[in-house]
Amino acid sequence: MIEIKHVxxxxxxxxxxDDLDLTIPTGEIIGFIGPNGAGKTTTIKMMTGVLNPDEGDILINGKSIQKEPLEAKRQFGLVPDSPDMFLRLKGIEYLNFMGDIYEVDTQVRQQRIEALAETFEMKEALNDKILSYSHGMRQKIIIMGVLINEPEVWILDEPMTGLDPQSSFRLKQMMKEHAAKGKTVFFSTHVLEVAEKLCDKIAIIAHGKMIYFGTLEDLRAQHGENQSLEELFLEVTEHA
Structure with missing residues (x-):
């Protein structure tokens, strides 16, 4: 569970x-959407301890990101909005680095690396430097690094950007499987068609304020039964 308390x-x-208050339950995929500059990335940076809130607190599975930062950070895996990091490491070096950070057993780690490399078609690239990867391959290695620890909470910032259709499809399947196990997926996206098909609930932010949180069905009941999420999003954010 993620609890954002008047942040x-x-x-x-x-x-x-601006005074963001939101409780994200376990067992659900939550889509976090909003116009450019709405506060999505700032919120995610506060959730993950990159930024400290001026007011309020954020709890990840009951652990305060401010008061218990190490314990809170053990609860989640983050896919950031840019995969351009650790470029001078080889792919396998980066994955082992992530395994070391989260103290993943060597044998377990190897099994997970092999499975993830198979899933994302990265076996042949693991011994190459990340600097040589395409944008999509960098996105894949970052996702693999997050999943090697099998974190309870997934926090994903535009995770499908640059992925080929097969990898994007598989990641969406994995997100569904993770939520089905009673765990949490929180992801931001500008691709509203993906959010519409994938999410259990939608959180819409505009000008730093939460203007809607709930199911797509409830949003349609309020604004129009036959509208797409894109149409509903434009309607609710137009005068926010």
Missing amino acids: TKTFGTKKAV
């Missing part, structure tokens, strides 16, 4: 996130 973050005179 505010200000940069200069602008409130990037």
Whole structure:
């Protein structure tokens, strides 16, 4: 479970996130959507301890990201919005580095690396430097590094960007399987068609404020039974 408790973050005179209050239950896939500059990335950075909120607190499986940062960070895996990191490492070196950080047993780690490399068609690339990878391959290795620990909570910032259709399809399957095990998937996306088909609930943020959280069915009941998520999103954010 993720609990965002009345969180505010200000940069200069602008409130990037304004009294955000949200409880994300286990066993669900939550789509986090909003216009550019709405506060999505700032929220994710606070959830993961990259930024500290000015007010409020965030709990990951009951662990405060401010008061118990190490314990909180053990609860989640993060796929950031840019995969351009650790470029001078080989793919296998990066995966072992992530395994070391999360103290994944060597034998278990090897099995997971083999399975993930098979899933994302990366076997032949693991001994190459990440610097030589395409954007899509960098995205894959970052996702693999997150999943090697099998974290309870997945926090994914635009995770499908750059993925080929097969890898994107498999990742979506894995997200569904993870939620079906009673665990949590929280992901931001600009591809509303993906959110519409995949998510159990939608969280819409605009100007740093949460303007809707609930099922797509309830949103349609409020605004129009036959509208797509894209149409509903434009309607609810137009005057927010």
